[in-house]
Amino acid sequence: DAKTTQPNSMESNEEEPVHLPCNxxxxxxxxxxxxxxxxxxxxxxxxxxxxxxxxxxxxxSLAIAEDRKSSTLILHRATLRDAxxxxxxxxAAGNKLTFGGGTRVLVKP
Amino acid sequence: DGxxxxxxxxxxxxxGQNVTLSCEQNLNHxxxxxxxxxxxxxxxxIYYSQIVNDFQKGDIAEGYSVSREKKESFPLxxxxxxxxxxxxxxxxxxxxxxNNEQFFGPGTRLTVL
Numbered sequence: 001d002a003k004t005t006q007p008n009s010m011e012s013n014e015e016e017p018v019h020l021p022c023n024x025x026x027x028x029x030x031x032x033x034x035x036x037x038x039x040x041x042x043x044x045x046x047x048x049x050x051x052x053x054x055x056x057x058x059x060x061s062l063a064i065a066e067d068r069k070s071s072t073l074i075l076h077r078a079t080l081r082d083a084x085x086x087x088x089x090x091x092a093a094g095n096k097l098t099f100g101g102g103t104r105v106l107v108k109p
Numbered sequence: 110d111g112x113x114x115x116x117x118x119x120x121x122x123x124x125g126q127n128v129t130l131s132c133e134q135n136l137n138h139x140x141x142x143x144x145x146x147x148x149x150x151x152x153x154x155i156y157y158s159q160i161v162n163d164f165q166k167g168d169i170a171e172g173y174s175v176s177r178e179k180k181e182s183f184p185l186x187x188x189x190x191x192x193x194x195x196x197x198x199x200x201x202x203x204x205x206x207x208n209n210e211q212f213f214g215p216g217t218r219l220t221v222l
Contacts, residue, residue, distance in 0.1 A: 032208050041216070042213075042216070043214055043215055043216050044152070044211075046210035046212075087151060097211060099144075
């Protein structure tokens with residue numbers, strides 16, 4: 001799995017977009033980029049994943065740099081329920097996930 | 110409802126006792142995992158199993174044991190050999206296809222007194 005680097009924390013106002021960066025400069029051509037989030041005292045939940053193209057789903061969008069050395073998770077309109085720790089994972093094919101420290105997102109009303 | 114259950118939510122044990130944490134899934138997933146999380150840290154993989162009757166060590170397997178006798182169940186035993194067992198333990202499962210998402214249980218918070 002590729003090593004990933006994320007900021008420790010970020011703040012956002014409610015209803016505003018949140019852009020969460022992730023650096024994965026050692027990623028290989030076959031490593032997918034996965035994002036999970038963990039609400040307080042709960043297990044993580046899957047958010048999104050991608051390989052090269054930008055991806056959208058009901059939870060978020062994932063923008064992947066052309067050189068794939070970085071990516072950005074975009075929460076389009078942050079709500080208080082989006083306050084969580086967001087983990088970026090560079091994952092080789094297979095099932096193992098390697099979690100780093102993640103980014104703690106604080107949403108202010 | 111399909112999902113993963115872990116029991117109990119909170120568990121207290123005396124030092125030196127073995128303790129078994131339960132994990133059950135009805136998602137028909139082949140792969141199951143156990144993670145440990147310490148306060149303010151990310152998750153670390155203890156053991157994983159990709160098929161019944163088979164499992165592999167993760168990054169921090171020492172002091173733990175598992176079994177996978179049924180597809181639905183993957184219990185974790187924290188033995189007395191685990192030096193610092195107090196932690197939040199999370200079980201997950203996934204379909205055994207590359208890059209399939211993992212579904213996590215609610216976790217068991219183990220405190221060893």
